[in-house]
Amino acid sequence: MLITGIGGAGGGLLATGGFRKPTTSGSAGFPGLRGVPARVRALAALALLMPALLYAVTGAAVTDAREALRAVGHEEGPTVATMADVRLALADMDAEVAAVLLTGRESGWLCDPGQDSSCVREPPRHRYDIRREDAQRAVLQASRLAGGDPVRLRTVQAVLDGLHRYEQHVQAAMRDGARTRHAYGPLPPGALREYRAAHEVMAKDLMPKAGNLALDWTAELDTVYEGERSEIGAGRAGVLALGALAVAVLVLLQLYLGVRFRRVLNLGLAGATLATLALTAAGASLLATERDHLRAAKEGGADPALALARAQADARTLHADRSRSLFDPGRADLYGQAYRERSRTVLAGPGLPSGKRLLDHYAGYPGNAGAAAARAQVDPEWPQLPHPLFREHEQALDGRIGHHRYVTGRAVRDGERALAAWGWIRPLSLLAIAALVIGGVWPRLAEYR
Amino acid sequence: MRTTAKIAAVLAAAAVLVAAAVVLRAGADGREPSLMDGERLVVGVATRMPERGPGSWPGVRNARFDGFDTDVATYLAGRLGFGRDRVAFRHSTRDGWERDLAAGTVDIVVGAYPIAPEGRRRATYAGPYHVVHEDLLVRAGDETIRNVRDLRGKRLCQVTGGPGAGAARQVVEGLGIAATPVPAGTYRDCVEALTRNRVDAVTGDDVLLARLAATTGDGGAVPLNAPFAAERQGIGLREGDVRACLAVNRHITEMYQSGAAETLLQEWYGTARLDVTTTVPAFEGC
Numbered sequence: 001m002l003i004t005g006i007g008g009a010g011g012g013l014l015a016t017g018g019f020r021k022p023t024t025s026g027s028a029g030f031p032g033l034r035g036v037p038a039r040v041r042a043l044a045a046l047a048l049l050m051p052a053l054l055y056a057v058t059g060a061a062v063t064d065a066r067e068a069l070r071a072v073g074h075e076e077g078p079t080v081a082t083m084a085d086v087r088l089a090l091a092d093m094d095a096e097v098a099a100v101l102l103t104g105r106e107s108g109w110l111c112d113p114g115q116d117s118s119c120v121r122e123p124p125r126h127r128y129d130i131r132r133e134d135a136q137r138a139v140l141q142a143s144r145l146a147g148g149d150p151v152r153l154r155t156v157q158a159v160l161d162g163l164h165r166y167e168q169h170v171q172a173a174m175r176d177g178a179r180t181r182h183a184y185g186p187l188p189p190g191a192l193r194e195y196r197a198a199h200e201v202m203a204k205d206l207m208p209k210a211g212n213l214a215l216d217w218t219a220e221l222d223t224v225y226e227g228e229r230s231e232i233g234a235g236r237a238g239v240l241a242l243g244a245l246a247v248a249v250l251v252l253l254q255l256y257l258g259v260r261f262r263r264v265l266n267l268g269l270a271g272a273t274l275a276t277l278a279l280t281a282a283g284a285s286l287l288a289t290e291r292d293h294l295r296a297a298k299e300g301g302a303d304p305a306l307a308l309a310r311a312q313a314d315a316r317t318l319h320a321d322r323s324r325s326l327f328d329p330g331r332a333d334l335y336g337q338a339y340r341e342r343s344r345t346v347l348a349g350p351g352l353p354s355g356k357r358l359l360d361h362y363a364g365y366p367g368n369a370g371a372a373a374a375r376a377q378v379d380p381e382w383p384q385l386p387h388p389l390f391r392e393h394e395q396a397l398d399g400r401i402g403h404h405r406y407v408t409g410r411a412v413r414d415g416e417r418a419l420a421a422w423g424w425i426r427p428l429s430l431l432a433i434a435a436l437v438i439g440g441v442w443p444r445l446a447e448y449r
Numbered sequence: 450m451r452t453t454a455k456i457a458a459v460l461a462a463a464a465v466l467v468a469a470a471v472v473l474r475a476g477a478d479g480r481e482p483s484l485m486d487g488e489r490l491v492v493g494v495a496t497r498m499p500e501r502g503p504g505s506w507p508g509v510r511n512a513r514f515d516g517f518d519t520d521v522a523t524y525l526a527g528r529l530g531f532g533r534d535r536v537a538f539r540h541s542t543r544d545g546w547e548r549d550l551a552a553g554t555v556d557i558v559v560g561a562y563p564i565a566p567e568g569r570r571r572a573t574y575a576g577p578y579h580v581v582h583e584d585l586l587v588r589a590g591d592e593t594i595r596n597v598r599d600l601r602g603k604r605l606c607q608v609t610g611g612p613g614a615g616a617a618r619q620v621v622e623g624l625g626i627a628a629t630p631v632p633a634g635t636y637r638d639c640v641e642a643l644t645r646n647r648v649d650a651v652t653g654d655d656v657l658l659a660r661l662a663a664t665t666g667d668g669g670a671v672p673l674n675a676p677f678a679a680e681r682q683g684i685g686l687r688e689g690d691v692r693a694c695l696a697v698n699r700h701i702t703e704m705y706q707s708g709a710a711e712t713l714l715q716e717w718y719g720t721a722r723l724d725v726t727t728t729v730p731a732f733e734g735c
Contacts, residue, residue: 039453046461053468060472151699154706158728208731212702215734219695238471245464249457256453330596333624333677334582 036260037448043253044441047269050246051276051433055426057242058283061235062422065290065415068228072297073412076221079145080302081405082138083214084309086159089135090210091316094202095386096128097170098323101195102374103383104183106174123384136163142213152216155209162205169198184374187327196331199324203338207317218306225298229291236287243280247273253441261444268440272433279429286418293415301408305401311350312397315358318342319377319390322362326374350400354393361389483692484556490531492522493541493555495562495685514538517656517717518682521578522559524709525684528700529693546685547572557693558685563733573690575697576683577730578704579714581654582676583616586662588643589671594650597677600628603649606639607632616652624677636661644669654680659718674724681730694735705729 071077100109100122108122139159146152173187173194180188187195250273257266321339325332346355365373379385484490496518519538526536541549546558550572563574587594594600597620607617607630617630631648633639639651640661651658651670658672684697704710711727718725 043453043457046457049461050464053464057468057471151702151706155702155729158706204726204730205728208729211731212698212729215698215732219691219735235471238467241467242464245460245467249460249464252453252456252460330675331677333597334679337678 037445040253040257040260040441040445043249043256044437047246047249047253047272047437047441048434050242050249051279051430051437054239054242054246054276054279054283055430057235057238058279058422058426061232061239061283061287062419062426064228064231064235065287065294066419068225068232068294069290069297069412069415069419071221071224071228072294072302073408073416076217076224077297077302077408079142080214080217080221080306081309082141082145083210083217084306084313086135086138086142086210087207087214087313088309088316089131089138090202090206091313091320092131093128093135093166094199095316095320095323096124096131097173097195097198098320098327099378099384099386100124101173101177101187101191102184102323102327103378104177104181105384106178108384109174110171110178132163132167136160139163139210145217152213155213159206159209159213162201162209166198166201166206169194169201173198182327184371185327186329192328192330195328214306221298221302225294229294232287232291232294236284236291239280239283239287243276243283246276246280250276250437253437257441257444261447266440266444268436268438270440272436272440275429275433275436279425279433282425286422289418290415293411293418297408297411297415301404301406301411305404305408308350308397308401308404311345311355312394312401314342314345315355315390315393315397318346319386322373323377326370326377350397352393352396352400354389354396358389358393361387481689481692483690484687485529485693485696487556489535489537490526490529490557491537491539491555492519492526493539493546493549493558493685494518494522494560495541495543495546495558496560496682517579517713518559520713520717521704521710522557524704524713525578525697525700526557528703529696550685550687556687560682561685563681563683572688573686573694573735574683574733575686575694575735576701576732577681578684578701578710579656579682580726580730581656581680581682583619583652583678583680584655584658584676585673586640586643586651586653586658586670587649587673588646589669591649594673596673596675597624597652598626600626600650602627602629604629604631604647606630606642606648606651608636608639609634616654619678620652637664640665640670656718681733683733691735698732698735701732702729 100106105122105124108120109125109128111119111121111125113119113121139156143153143156143160146156173191176194177187177191180191182188182191186192250269254266254269254273257263257269318339321335321342325335325339328335343359347359361376365376377387379387379391385391494514496516522538523533523536527533539549539555541555541558541561543560543562546555546561549555550558559578561572561574563577585594585597585600594603600620605617605620605628609632617628620626621628621630628650631642633642633648636651636653636657639648642648643651644665650673651661653661655672655674655676662670662672684694684701686693686697701710705728710729714725714727
């Protein structure tokens, strides 16, 4: 019906150069594409292939985004936080022990009300026991997470063994210290020997291993994060490229039909083009948003929270280093060096004014100030508690860590919520585009029957 | 007609390529270059050497490198896949190892000290694999010196040249201990001065002092075993080589777990009456 005189016009429109061999068929290179219906069918097939590819690429990128959020929000991320908690709990235990030995309150530590109802077990011991359980629980969780990695598993096991040894030395130091009055001064030699042994275990065995495990998992989280992030970026580029190609094919088909069948606009194909454009734009913007959420969760939440948790452990150990140098003056220089190194991280890390105030307070009581420096370690009213300035710094850090952990949680939730709709958007839009293409092309092909 | 078909074919091919690249992750393998991809490994040795001049350093015997640090380097190189025939050693320095790495004269440095936090990082740092402590060497039987504070009013040997020159100054100026520095050319001269009662103490890292003490035989000089500062010895790597850094840290962990580190420590320092830590140190992080 409408086939008359199409050849020249259609070819001329598309072959802009205007140069055509008049002889053999124009589709010699593509056998089987002879005749208009075959070409329309081929172009339509291509127009259907494109959204299918777009569907696959969007799917892969959405999976990457979901994986990345899962890693940061639910798996590697929390594991890293757990390992940071191990270090924090160890630093707490260390600080409680040092404070008790400094203030000479060993009997309140050793007191077991089950055996002797006349004594009172003091708060430092309760806090120590709670933190020891925290550490143990976190280490056990770490051993579960270590899975089949033998190197990690051995390290986790060694931390558990070390905890036991540490506690034995601490108990021995407490028993020996309780026999002599030494509050705010050097420890008696027996207690000192045991304490040094305990400190060796803490400083050379437990802390390094807990720290190394945390670093190990941090590196793993970073690898997953960087990898998935770059893949989401590649996926976004792919979505844009495929979207553009799909639109190009649809436009090509539109033009071809327009010329061959002398129609101004094929509504089905126009709808399919718009739907493809919308899907491409929505997909690309989703992936950009996911990258932003991911970045907020990791770089705005997990990373600073981890750095702050490290600064918190450092602040506690720094406090304990000062206590140690006061009851173990023989090693004051070694503790002093550790103190100086940590004071740099306390100042440089979170940059909180409370940290500066705390260090200024310590600086007012140099190590050789003896009992005055020792009293400056603890609360003037309640010697079982660390100095108010130390507690203030702790609270400031806690607040900041809480904020960053909240940021991570919220960003992961937002990212996951944005992804949820794509479970149905993708298949539905694929079906819609396919229906529009078929609906647009079918009546034209029917004209040949 | 041909043109339509051609355009369509090009579009189809491009689409399939893009989709394949994204879905199959063909282009995702953008790994940073690493020393682990190399054919050979040149190890720079930056351990603090007591004296200048090849052959006279305790770390070098007959122009051959030996010592704890080189053994650690050989072990780690082996774990990274470099057999002994593919590893070469070169001297590097305590202060210049970052420069050597950047210049490419060495691929990896043992005995490197970590970069100060305030300094700009120009290298990646794995480990440390061992923590050495600043300590004192005193005459056997000298009961008057129990820790570094007892040096007040005592004669402390100060090496005038070479990498050890700062050690005595650190005690006198850094810790503010009023000891009298007595200059000597080399660490060996210091040990001689100590045994002949011209100085009361020699300071340096415990590892070095242990080796020096071993040269005096029984009853000459003994390390005090009262550490007053800790220094971390690790592995310097080219900036950004995180892949190698993570691998090295893992191999260091294994070196301690398997007992290989303890064997090496005992071999090199066990006889020197020195308390050596046989557990893995805290890593700096890659």
